[in-house]
Amino acid sequence: MLCVDISNEGLEQLKIILEDWIPKNASIAVASEDSYIYYSPSIEHLHLTIEDKIHPESVASHVLQTRMKTGIVLDSTIFGKPYFVIGYPIYLSQKNAALIIIFPSSYTPEKKEPYKFLTGKQEDLWTPVPVEEISHIESLQKRTWFYANDEQFKTNYTLKELQTKLPEFFVRVHRSYILNIYFIKNITKDITTNFIIQLKNGTELPVSQSYINDLRRLLEF
Incomplete structure (x- = not known):
């Protein structure tokens, strides 16, 4: 230090x-x-x-x-x-x-191999989870959680860090959420015309205006 x-x-x-x-x-x-x-x-x-x-x-x-x-x-x-x-x-x-x-605007960080797994914590247990099994990642109460196989795990990474280190099938959709597009069931609009993503397990995630263009570009809709 x-x-x-x-x-x-x-x-x-x-x-x-x-x-x-x-x-x-x-x-x-x-x-x-x-x-x-x-x-x-x-x-x-x-x-x-x-x-x-x-x-x-x-x-x-x-x-x-x-x-x-x-x-x-x-x-x-x-x-x-x-x-x-x-x-x-x-x-x-x-x-x-x-x-x-x-860094200056011309700076481009060295590209590294994306993460193949995240190690999550549950009480006093740590479990390496393949990223393909992770449905979404959430920032809640200043902590980061990811969800896989109907279980919740805590990780020390922030969403900002994970954004650049996860495979391309993960996308940031909200200040509090990153999701795995392979777990999307459908995308709808609510009464205020904001987009809502429903995952295959029934979980609903909001899409903020700041990230809707990234989602449209990735899914081409």
């Missing part, structure tokens, strides 16, 4: 160290408690203003809550538009903080 001085001088020293290994034109932000306390934009991000408060679904929020590194994921909460970012837990003058690296 990296521990640095919370003063501006200490943060600037941290920036100098990081510049030796982060990508060119990446920006650096530091978050603590509920706010961003430091922001050093690269040339590419000079025209963008960082949000003062930490969004509850942001990488910074996840790092502060879990005290775990968050791998490179898309995060649209920092600037209001998606950028690849990575987060690290650090200490600033004995306070929990999150170090956020914001």
Whole structure:
């Protein structure tokens, strides 16, 4: 765990160290408690203003809550538009903080083999579950759950992380849901013309306007 001085001088020293290994034109932000306390934009991000408060679904929020590194994921909460970012837990003058690296828009993460299974927890048991058996994944009460064979499992991954690491037959349909398209029974509209997905086991999942185009593109309807 990296521990640095919370003063501006200490943060600037941290920036100098990081510049030796982060990508060119990446920006650096530091978050603590509920706010961003430091922001050093690269040339590419000079025209963008960082949000003062930490969004509850942001990488910074996840790092502060879990005290775990968050791998490179898309995060649209920092600037209001998606950028690849990575987060690290650090200490600033004995306070929990999150170090956020914001990559330039030209950055493309190295493609890795998608997950073939997820390991889920039930009480004190851990079970590896093939992804083909998972019907959907849910974010609920700041935890992530996946469902397979009529059982519920807890995982340490966030939906943001899973979005980029699952096979192409998984699609994000809502801020709280990712689903396996092979478990879809039908898609209908409710009285407000919002789309509702019914799974083969009877579970109904809403589709938010933010993700409907991704679903249409994947299923071609």
